[in-house]
Amino acid sequence: MMRSKFLSLLIRAPSVCRSMSTATKLTTIDVNDKTGIATLTLNRSPINALNVELLQDLNESIKEIEDNKSRGLILTSSNDKVFSAGLDLNEMYRPDKDRARLLWIKLQDVWLALYSCDLPTAAAINGYAPAGGCLLATVCEYRVMLPKCRIGFNETQLGIVPPIFCMFNFLNVLPRRVAERSLSQGQMFTTEQALQIGLVDDVVSSKGEALDKCTKFIDTFAKVNPLARSLAKQQFRAADLQRFQTERAKDLESFLAFINHPQMQEGLGIYLNSLKKKQQLNAV
């Protein structure tokens, strides 16, 4: 297993140009012929809420990008206002038990695939990124964001305990004290605040510029041996990955117990309703 991973890294050409088919519907893959960098776009209307199918497509696309030996992966959204609204709350409210289980397993898989991805990863955050949206952005190695958006883990504000992989992501990006406070308070940061605390690396004024910045970040590795780069990344992340594997089954059962709790269901119903009400108010 390890050996084949090494071999695939060794034979990776530094700047191959290739186009990839997009077998999935809720994500698209676009490989830049000049740079060899793959842009993976979330494309579930209206707000990229992460349901079972989107997570499944994301997993398949990440694998496809790795298998096709792209030079790097940029994650972005086709919506010009929302990067991702996080988990699809409809999958959690009055849930179908099998789908709820699958939802969490797929979310764990996506986190794992991106956290341990051999390629350099970057997020072009072209809109709001609450909760699961923040998870996708902060699992990447570099982030650039558009103004007037918000990002953060708002779980505790919803009465939800953020899972350990949120903590791993934040601890990679923020000083421990800031990470702990923002996770436990469920803070949502404006773009400007996110830049100030280091949650994002840069702010730009358009999606095109965001993609350019991500490309430049990935290019900083152009002269670095891909195997050495990847192994250095794995070394930094090994302890988190090991803890995740140890706690993965327990994490799934906690999620299921949590969402099946009557109080949680009541809270979710009220929250979902308030989101819908917001739209009704806007329409008045």
Ligand SMILES: CCCCCCCC/C=C\CC(=O)SCCNC(=O)CCNC(=O)[C@H](O)C(C)(C)COP(=O)(O)OP(=O)(O)OC[C@H]1O[C@@H](n2cnc3c(N)ncnc32)[C@H](O)[C@@H]1OP(=O)(O)O
């Ligand atoms: C180990 C222990 C585990 C314990 C359990 C852990 C569980 C961890 C779980 C969760 C992580 C999550 O990701 S929970 C999701 C959190 N997300 C949010 O709180 C986002 C809420 N949404 C918004 O803030 C806004 O919608 C937006 C900023 C993302 C977009 O705003 P915009 O104005 O563009 O769009 P609308 O608000 O009008 O929304 C359009 C439409 O979508 C519905 N909606 C919004 N968010 C969600 C969502 N996350 N899931 C499902 N549906 C969502 C909204 O109600 C509107 O619906 P209607 O068109 O029907 O009115």
